[in-house]
Amino acid sequence: MPKRNCQGQGWWHGKFRGCGYRLTAGREVILDILSKSQGHLSAEDIYMKVHPKYPNIGLTTIYRTLDVLSNLGMVYKLDFGDGRARYEFAEGPKGAHHHHHLVCTDCNRVVDYADFINEEIELLRQTEKGLGAKYNFKITDHVIQFYGLCGKCSTKK
Amino acid sequence: MPKRNCQGQGWWHGKFRGCGYRLTAGREVILDILSKSQGHLSAEDIYMKVHPKYPNIGLTTIYRTLDVLSNLGMVYKLDFGDGRARYEFAEGPKGAHHHHHLVCTDCNRVVDYADFINEEIELLRQTEKGLGAKYNFKITDHVIQFYGLCGKCSTKK
DNA sequence: CTCCTTAATGAAAATGATTTCCATTTCTAA
DNA sequence: TTAGAAATGGAAATCATTTTCATTAAGGAG
Numbered sequence: 381m382p383k384r385n386c387q388g389q390g391w392w393h394g395k396f397r398g399c400g401y402r403l404t405a406g407r408e409v410i411l412d413i414l415s416k417s418q419g420h421l422s423a424e425d426i427y428m429k430v431h432p433k434y435p436n437i438g439l440t441t442i443y444r445t446l447d448v449l450s451n452l453g454m455v456y457k458l459d460f461g462d463g464r465a466r467y468e469f470a471e472g473p474k475g476a477h478h479h480h481h482l483v484c485t486d487c488n489r490v491v492d493y494a495d496f497i498n499e500e501i502e503l504l505r506q507t508e509k510g511l512g513a514k515y516n517f518k519i520t521d522h523v524i525q526f527y528g529l530c531g532k533c534s535t536k537k
Numbered sequence: 538m539p540k541r542n543c544q545g546q547g548w549w550h551g552k553f554r555g556c557g558y559r560l561t562a563g564r565e566v567i568l569d570i571l572s573k574s575q576g577h578l579s580a581e582d583i584y585m586k587v588h589p590k591y592p593n594i595g596l597t598t599i600y601r602t603l604d605v606l607s608n609l610g611m612v613y614k615l616d617f618g619d620g621r622a623r624y625e626f627a628e629g630p631k632g633a634h635h636h637h638h639l640v641c642t643d644c645n646r647v648v649d650y651a652d653f654i655n656e657e658i659e660l661l662r663q664t665e666k667g668l669g670a671k672y673n674f675k676i677t678d679h680v681i682q683f684y685g686l687c688g689k690c691s692t693k694k
Numbered sequence: 695c696t697c698c699t700t701a702a703t704g705a706a707a708a709t710g711a712t713t714t715c716c717a718t719t720t721c722t723a724a
Numbered sequence: 725t726t727a728g729a730a731a732t733g734g735a736a737a738t739c740a741t742t743t744t745c746a747t748t749a750a751g752g753a754g
Contacts, residue, residue, distance in 0.1 A: 697752105697754085698753085701748105701751105704745105705746100707745105709740100710739105710742100711739100712737105714735105714736085714737065715734100718732080720732085721731085723726105723727100723729105724725105724727095
């Protein structure tokens with residue numbers, strides 16, 4: 381079980397090899413699905429999309445591959461608090477993309493928002509710096525999420 | 538299984554009765570433990586503290602009680618991404634207290650921070666308002682968490 | 695104070711996402 | 725080609741949380 385830490389080097393092609401991972405058929409398929417899908421897919425969502433074409437790729441491999449991709453920074457692993465992780469293809473090098481979400485606690489719909497992002501990022505940068513110094517933390521990531529009821533769910537009650 | 542929504546009324550005593558819940562011995566014990574403990578306890582942590590004195594209170598009851606308390610707004614349910622929920626006694630009415638955290642991804646230590654809180658809260662207020670209007674969401678909660686390595690964990694590597 | 699309805703309880707079983715095990719297959723570098 | 729390391733899939737294991745179900749207890753009515 382390799383535990384390499386190989387983030388922030390080159391990009392995409394050759395990244396696997398460069399980090400000592402093998403770019404297998406299964407991994408390419410999963411990466412392909414992810415790069416073509418919009419939104420946030422669970423491991424099982426991915427399995428469902430992969431299975432019809434490649435029935436010999438098991439759910440275990442999906443999980444393992446997602447773990448590798450996440451380590452490589454090619455995929456973000458997201459937690460919306462409903463007990464199942466979601467994965468999102470990373471369009472560029474880690475850190476370039478901010479993923480802030482608005483989650484409906486009733487239907488689990490997720491909105492990726494980009495509004496207010498600039499102010500947020502600026503505040504985050506400062507806070508991260510300040511907190512890191514004060515509490516001696518090496519901060520690597522953050523989560524900002526708003527929870528509530530979406531239009532449909534709040535009217536249907 | 539009652540599903541009452543009874544937040545934001547009176548406070549503490551009489552809250553149970555007022556919402557149609559019974560104030561049982563088990564619930565009082567759990568509430569007592571929570572109010573006296575500093576920090577974030579998991580269901581099992583609470584079970585461990587309760588069990589010596591009240592060995593007849595089962596883990597199931599802990600879970601059920603935490604659910605009720607959380608519904609009543611007397612306890613916050615927190616998710617630090619390690620697959621087990623933590624609970625924190627709510628010192629006052631819901632919304633009065635902001636709980637922002639700094640989490641070590643290695644040892645799971647959690648720092649509650651209050652620095653930068655004012656700027657954060659102000660930005661949150663604006664963002665919440667703006668997002669709620671734009672995406673027609675009734676926003677009720679938010680999560681802000683920073684992840685990284687604490688001093689100990691980043692040096693021991 | 696006692697009765698009665700209904701909520702609350704505990705133990706054990708079920709759930710469901712994720713991991714681990716292990717025997718087999720596939721790469722890859724020499 | 726060939727040995728050694730990685731990757732794989734299926735089944736079994738994990739582990740926090742929930743559900744089931746038969747039993748107990750709370751608390752309002754009388």
